[in-house]
Amino acid sequence: MKILAMDTSAKAAGVCLLDETKILAEYSANLGLTHSQTIMPMCEHLLSQSRISPEEIDYFAVSNGPGSFTGLRIGIAAVKGMAYAAGKPCVAVSTLDALAYNAVDFSGTVCCVMDARCKQVYNALYDVQPGTIIKRTPDRAISLEEIGSELKMEKNPVILVGDGADLCYNEYQGLLTGLVLSGAANRYQRASSVGLAALEKIRKGETISAAELTPEYLRLPQAQRELMKKRRENP
Amino acid sequence: MMNTYRSHSVRETEEIAEQFAKTLHPGDVVAYTGDLGAGKTAFTRGMARGLGIADEVASPTFALVHEYRGSVILYHFDMYRITDFDDLYSTGFFDYLDDPNGILAIEWSENIDGVLPPGTITVAFTVLGEEEREIKISREE
Numbered sequence: 001m002k003i004l005a006m007d008t009s010a011k012a013a014g015v016c017l018l019d020e021t022k023i024l025a026e027y028s029a030n031l032g033l034t035h036s037q038t039i040m041p042m043c044e045h046l047l048s049q050s051r052i053s054p055e056e057i058d059y060f061a062v063s064n065g066p067g068s069f070t071g072l073r074i075g076i077a078a079v080k081g082m083a084y085a086a087g088k089p090c091v092a093v094s095t096l097d098a099l100a101y102n103a104v105d106f107s108g109t110v111c112c113v114m115d116a117r118c119k120q121v122y123n124a125l126y127d128v129q130p131g132t133i134i135k136r137t138p139d140r141a142i143s144l145e146e147i148g149s150e151l152k153m154e155k156n157p158v159i160l161v162g163d164g165a166d167l168c169y170n171e172y173q174g175l176l177t178g179l180v181l182s183g184a185a186n187r188y189q190r191a192s193s194v195g196l197a198a199l200e201k202i203r204k205g206e207t208i209s210a211a212e213l214t215p216e217y218l219r220l221p222q223a224q225r226e227l228m229k230k231r232r233e234n235p
Numbered sequence: 236m237m238n239t240y241r242s243h244s245v246r247e248t249e250e251i252a253e254q255f256a257k258t259l260h261p262g263d264v265v266a267y268t269g270d271l272g273a274g275k276t277a278f279t280r281g282m283a284r285g286l287g288i289a290d291e292v293a294s295p296t297f298a299l300v301h302e303y304r305g306s307v308i309l310y311h312f313d314m315y316r317i318t319d320f321d322d323l324y325s326t327g328f329f330d331y332l333d334d335p336n337g338i339l340a341i342e343w344s345e346n347i348d349g350v351l352p353p354g355t356i357t358v359a360f361t362v363l364g365e366e367e368r369e370i371k372i373s374r375e376e
Binding site: 219227 | 327
């Protein structure tokens, strides 16, 4: 069984080829380049270097949100197109669930956190023992402040993963003991993590058709009031 | 730093914008404020010319954003119909903001004032008469 997994949910972009035993090949780029221009050449190169033809792929997996509006649409459109043409099923993986796999070796609470701008984050919490990941909250869009007050209640060590991890760490490192920032190699979205999360969903039979694949945006909590707030009110 | 100009015609507005565009760098955000018909689209047309972009510039009221491509990309937004965060998110605004090769020009920036990044250049238009306009360009130090 071969899976092609893709992530373009934020600034980094990546593709990965894996089977049930190992990660076969992976590309990851965090260069601030336009995903729509880079992701298909990356796929093509990954497959040709791996000597795998597109027909040999059994499942197409993608992170389908939360994340950047444009980024999610690029990844989903690319995977939908390939899966449709190949007549193969898709696996939609929560971007946050995939991120939790970046910290699968940790013991404690994994706090996946993505920057949604203006002190808002996309977040979910997971209880992790090496090898097992149990999701404790749904995917949600909340304020940085709310995440802080939740983390204060934690009894276990907490590791922060995602492109909002720095933001969260800088805000709360002094206030919370046992708060850990994930290392640079495991900080951001990775296509291999999407692939590993997809493998779990395939085992549970949670696959969908190309037509059923859609992005999952989360409603942001801030209102019009904050949007229109004058920057220069208090200079 | 603030510069105030007085324009007496659409053509003059375009010329002011063309000179202003030569001071811009990729990554800059230009936020317009002012009334309908104050010359914001004309100003953007002049900016595009100053940036060496040959595309035709039109008001993005309907499409929300237009892209004009040259050696830099000018993203021309109209925020008139943007009323909440989800609206703004679904224009892809935050993704355009991350484009290191882009310059953003934003009409009706009043509607998204709370999320304009530090260093935003403000261009305020005031209608003084039938053809006469005051154009005030402010940059944060």
